[in-house]
Amino acid sequence: MSDAPTLLVMKFGGTNMGDARAIRHSASLAGRSVREGVRVVVVVSAMAGVTNQLLRLADAAQTGDIAAANDEIAAMRTRHFTAAQELGAAPDSDAVREIREMHETLRQAVYGVYLLRELTPRSRDLIVAFGERLSAPLMTLALEQSGVRAHHVTGGEAGIVTDTHFGNARPLPSAYARIKDRLSGLLNAGVTPVVAGFMGETEQGALTTLGRGGTDFSATIIGKALGATEVWAWKDVDGVMSADPRVVKDARNIEILSYGEVMELAYFGAKVLHPLAVTPLQESGIPLRVKSAADPDFPGTLVQADPHDDARHPVKAVTAIRNVSIINVTGAGVLGVPEVVASLFSAIARENITLLMVSQSSSMSNVSLAVQSVYAERTVSALRAAVSGELKVEEQPGVAVLAIVGSGMRGQKGVAAKLFGALAGDDVNILMISQGSSELNISVAVEDAQVEHATRAVHGAFALQEVASGV
Template sequence: MIIMKFGGTLMGSAQAIQHSAGLVAHTVQQGERAVAVVSAMSGVTDTLIKVAGSAENGDIAFANDELALLRNRHLNTAHELGAAPDSHTMLEIRELLETLRQTVVGVYLLRELSPRSRDLIVSFGERLSAPLMAIALQQLGVHAHNLTGGQAGILTDQHFGNARPLPEAFDRIPARLEGLFGAGITPVVAGFIGETKEGAITTLGRGGTDYTATIIGAALKADEVWAWKDVDGVMTTDPRMVPEAQNIQHLSYAEIMELAFFGAKVLHPLAVTPLQEHAIPLRVKSAADPSFAGTLITGKAVRNKPVKAVTAIRQVSIITVGGALVGVPETVAEIFDTLARAQIPVLMISQSSSMANVSLVIQNAYARKAMSELKAAFAKADLVRDFEFQENIAVVAIVGEGMRGARGIAAKLFSALAEEGINLLMISQGSSEFNISLAIEDRDVAKAVQAAHKAFELEKAD
């Protein structure tokens, strides 16, 4: 049993879908059972987000123009893949497109875009791409049936925009899919989405198709989950910054979670969590070179190097809350409680040794809201007097399980950055000792990544 995930680039055109379908068909024709989990066609999710926003703001003309382009793109792709104009799949795609149009009109008429409505609109990207993969598989002689995440059994909580699977999902998924396997049918599941107990569509967060694949993999106790990418696997850093970046042969669950959290876009940050209980391996493989092993991710770390990779998060800000906080722990608690109620994630935390201030690194998308919420929460508090806001910040992190207990790692990192004249604004080491993260000015991020990569000799292959 292999679960195969395909991202937006690998679903971006009829030719790309045919190639991706060939990878599934090869596995099925070798006698393996497979599930294909697909993302929206490249760029579609971003377009749907813009369409939803324009409808809320009253610009229905822009929304209609974009919907017309999406309609043409999906219908033309289905035709190129071999779907007959009067086929069931073509009818299904047309019905989905009409439901999408009606949903957008509803947002326009109400001038209201709730998180639930937003999830419904953005879900159409994956719901439209799954039938396209099914068409391509049928053309290759593989009997396939496409399902939404909810139809496949992925039951979630009601945290729209960032939903999490409920325990019941891991029983529902085998019940929904085993019948298809018994009939010789390969399931094609729309990634990124699930449903609540009431049947409302939810999304699992950006990059959530990875998460869909691993949830299904855990539920079916798959032999492996394969995340097909347009790169050779997980790299030591972004090769656009460091051309000498190398493929990493092996990572642990903990290492890939740290990398994903600190900006590596190769996987959803929670993707490996469903696999851990059953020790199911995850492989990140190159669709351009299927014979290449890529990166194997398991529960056991290979400590051949103390530092495995360097990554960076850009477009973040630092908020510093200051005042007479000494001996008043409830003030610090209120800071985090305020941000938690507003569902604002914090990337890094630092408190001065005098306890006079607390600094927080927050993504730009949440930073202004975070500042507003904190000012409102402490409007009548005499102890909190100062709020500072720093923009154009980046976080650079080094990651590796071999760092635990190793001497001189921080010194080597700081020396490398100092030689490049890079000023450190904040420093944090995770309690796991698997990472050291630094906040710096965004203009220095490329120099910092290059310096750290060179200092730990990551250009040398494993």
């Protein structure tokens, strides 16, 4: 092991930034490591609920309801001022002045949307990123009140330069050297950087966001750039669980997951991490640890390069995505015509819609695509425009996708049989089936109304309540 100082990137989610008390506690977790001689970079989410509030007020402005938008801004301003005051900021302090100025800038941006009655992806990014921009000064305030020198920056100021894909941007290769250059100076001066997560900027300086949950992604991008010892994602849960604990009461914490497993879990609905969060870490092998802010000494879940398999228990978790629609494309014209299938996927790609599952049945002259229901109308329109009139494109709503995940499934016989047996035994109708070539997951589409008891049945069938924590 190198004798270089340990460096941690700590990400704090919305619940852990929810009010002054939560922010003070989060700052104490970072401060504890700083006082132990660890160099720390803090990455923060918006205060709980603020991102949704910003999306609501942006939509209200677009539809002409500027009064509703202004009411939301006023409520947000009060909430942030209250938190600043409770964290010890004087009325004439830099933190309070900065929060006041940002709310005024937000108000002007929203008024521009109202005047134009147009909310572009670029202006939506500008508005929605105010959540993190407003929470970063609060974390800085809490750290400084606890005796830790800190300085906050936006994602763009930290060096996260991205492509121009507003709403779902990706870091450019040049971002990593830029981040190292900009944040190393603060760290070397004994200052803890506080980075507003979820955002970056284009090479021209336009603000971009990394997609919902993108603060995880911000943290791992920074972790790679700085060669961090580990990235810690502080959450309000014990770690990555074997199932959603709100659905499965005996869900257990999983001690170790591979990068591939956690990506599959995130992709198929587990809300613990952004689906792309581990991708910056894979090349350098930097571990990611999901930790509980309520129980900081609990080790949580370690996400690393190598899987931790037990041949007796090949499945590690079961997860589900709700509010899904299946889009069926049917007709004799589908049969054996590669150009038709190619045109379907090209249309989906142009609309930047993520496919959850794909199934093709040659004998039935049918291609089925599972998408989140919020994108269903757009998907149907795009596909109808892309194919000839002899093909029918229809939506089947009210669906959920359930997936089992585990690297131990690779080459293991009987896993699919146990999954289908558990679902059949619980009288769950399977609408679609898909297994990736990596054999890290098997996913099935079921009726949304059945997904919770299906999840419980599958969790029990694989005895995940016993094995997820290594029992």
